[in-house]
Amino acid sequence: MITMPSVLTLRDVNIHPRRVTLLPGQIVIPEKEIYYIQKKLTELQYEMEIRKEEDDIKELMLTQSQERIFNLTKENEQLKQMLSKRNQNRIKKVFMRLSKKLKLRR
16 A cells, blocks of 8 residues: 655655755745645645555455355355265166166066
């Protein structure tokens, strides 16, 4: 997941260092540049929200895929059991017929 950087550099918000006045203990940024900083922050927040939503969608799709795989596996096992029972019943019937035929021949 993407997180917001705790420190933005002047390069992050496309401000040339010459436009910034450094005073002892503080930085003075022209009001025009503050607008661009706020705009950049808004863009970054919007981008983060989009990425979070994309991550949530991917996680949901993965969960749904896992559930589907589980259900298909379960269904496959049930079908195998049904087929196995059918085959066992057919084999029993064949043996019953064979045994009856053998008894009749004796």
